[in-house]
Amino acid sequence: MVSEHASPLAALGGVDAGGQNVHVAELSLALARRGHDVTVYTRRDDAALPDRVRTHPRLEVVHVTAGPVGTVPKDMLLPYMGELAEGIVEDWGEDAPDIVHGHFWMSGLAALDAARQSRSAGRPVQVVQTFHALGTVKRRHQGVEDTSPSERLMLEAMVGRSADRIVATCSDEVFELKAMGVPGSRVSIAPCGVDLELFSPRGPVEERGRAHRIVSVGRLVPRKGMDIAIRAMRDLAALGRDDVELVIVGGSGTSALEDDPEAQRLRTLAAELGVGDRVVLRGQVSRAEMPAVLRSADAVVCAPWYEPFGIVPLEAMACGVPVIAAAVGGLVDTVVDGKTGLHVPPRDPGAVAAAIAEMVSDPAWATELGGNGYRRVKARYSWSRIAADTEKAYQTALAAAAPAQQATARRSAARRLESTGGRAL
Numbered sequence: 389m390v391s392e393h394a395s396p397l398a399a400l401g402g403v404d405a406g407g408q409n410v411h412v413a414e415l416s417l418a419l420a421r422r423g424h425d426v427t428v429y430t431r432r433d434d435a436a437l438p439d440r441v442r443t444h445p446r447l448e449v450v451h452v453t454a455g456p457v458g459t460v461p462k463d464m465l466l467p468y469m470g471e472l473a474e475g476i477v478e479d480w481g482e483d484a485p486d487i488v489h490g491h492f493w494m495s496g497l498a499a500l501d502a503a504r505q506s507r508s509a510g511r512p513v514q515v516v517q518t519f520h521a522l523g524t525v526k527r528r529h530q531g532v533e534d535t536s537p538s539e540r541l542m543l544e545a546m547v548g549r550s551a552d553r554i555v556a557t558c559s560d561e562v563f564e565l566k567a568m569g570v571p572g573s574r575v576s577i578a579p580c581g582v583d584l585e586l587f588s589p590r591g592p593v594e595e596r597g598r599a600h601r602i603v604s605v606g607r608l609v610p611r612k613g614m615d616i617a618i619r620a621m622r623d624l625a626a627l628g629r630d631d632v633e634l635v636i637v638g639g640s641g642t643s644a645l646e647d648d649p650e651a652q653r654l655r656t657l658a659a660e661l662g663v664g665d666r667v668v669l670r671g672q673v674s675r676a677e678m679p680a681v682l683r684s685a686d687a688v689v690c691a692p693w694y695e696p697f698g699i700v701p702l703e704a705m706a707c708g709v710p711v712i713a714a715a716v717g718g719l720v721d722t723v724v725d726g727k728t729g730l731h732v733p734p735r736d737p738g739a740v741a742a743a744i745a746e747m748v749s750d751p752a753w754a755t756e757l758g759g760n761g762y763r764r765v766k767a768r769y770s771w772s773r774i775a776a777d778t779e780k781a782y783q784t785a786l787a788a789a790a791p792a793q794q795a796t797a798r799r800s801a802a803r804r805l806e807s808t809g810g811r812a813l
């Protein structure tokens with residue numbers, strides 16, 4: 389696994405640490421549990437990090453020095469992907485893996501580069517790619533605010549066309565990939581999953597500040613739509629409901645929220661809308677505490693502008709909590725409208741408020757939705773199932789490569805034969 393900015397060992401909730409970190413950590417562990425030997429390569433962003441950290445007998449995280457040893461925003465990491473590839477190839481030595489799996493477009497570049505070097509040394513490696521997010525979608529929604537490097541769209545499409553197999557996480561992504569020129573025949577779907585041992589309906593429940601509670605969880609970046617949830621609180625108040633609090637989880641630590649411009653923007657907005665007394669910015673919440681926070685909610689609101697996948701709705705459903713989700717990206721697949729939660733149009737605080745009002749005024753129905761959500765994630769979204777789906781994609785990549793690899797082996801055998809005048813075989 390290559391995950392340049394998103395270490396499986398990082399704390400979550402900061403601007404660049406969220407779903408990808410969880411995905412790489414959990415998928416790698418589930419594959420290791422299935423008997424695969426897995427190594428995760430990630431960029432060293434702290435001098436104190438050890439070179440290698442073993443987290444399971446078959447799973448190791450390797451910190452590769454690529455660029456400055458310190459925090460670098462992910463949108464500035466492109467120049468260091470060559471160095472990352474070098475570090476990976478060096479670590480492989482004579483023992484290249486069957487598969488290198490890139491996560492995010494820049495890791496895809498490093499994975500392709502490492503595989504190319506390994507292939508030319510006669511050690512074939514198949515490249516599988518999961519994008520997690522696509523530059524085309526980001527550009528469409530963020531326009532001039534998009535801070536991705538200008539080469540992203542071109543390089544991302546190149547990664548899509550060059551990888552042996554692409555693993556998309558939802559059906560919406562498959563359409564986007566087709567539009568980028570990636571043939572559907574090279575795309576498999578394996579969604580993200582959820583840790584069903586950690587996230588479950590039973591367990592500690594955090595105390596509420598009001599009769600009803602809505603929770604929103606995500607990195608504090610504008611596209612996560614936390615402001616939509618705050619605006620919905622104003623609309624709820626206009627509907628006569630001031631017994632509902634909104635708890636926003638995310639950010640790079642509780643104390644650091646004072647310096648977090650997005651947290652300040654949200655706080656100011658809540659105050660301006662007259663709902664500052666019922667909007668709580670909790671800052672970062674650890675994995676261990678997250679289930680208790682989710683369980684304390686009548687409903688979890690996910691109101692992003694767009695969402696490549698969205699693990700939070702799965703975590704909420706696993707805790708038996710219904711989800712109010714903007715009908716975008718992966719949320720269209722994971723949340724079933726009227727069964728495990730409600731879909732609302734994107735960027736529509738009025739619709740979010742109406743959905744919250746419906747749920748808090750009919751707790752029996754909300755409980756039923758939560759129960760359905762729990763059964764849905766249990767049946768479809770365990771990491772062991774996702775690992776099995778991913779393994780199928782790996783097998784497909786290896787099977788497609790077999791004839792080419794045999795040809796390479798034949799060619800190098802022929803070369804050896806030629807160079808030794810027929811004695812090598």
Ligand code: UDP
Nearest residue numbers: 400401406407408410638672673698699700
């Ligand atoms: N998360 C967390 N603590 C926080 C904020 C977020 O553990 O303070 C986790 C959250 O529970 C989820 C992940 O970060 O597992 C966010 O993933 P998601 O796919 O919803 O969003 P992304 O970060 O990929 O945009």
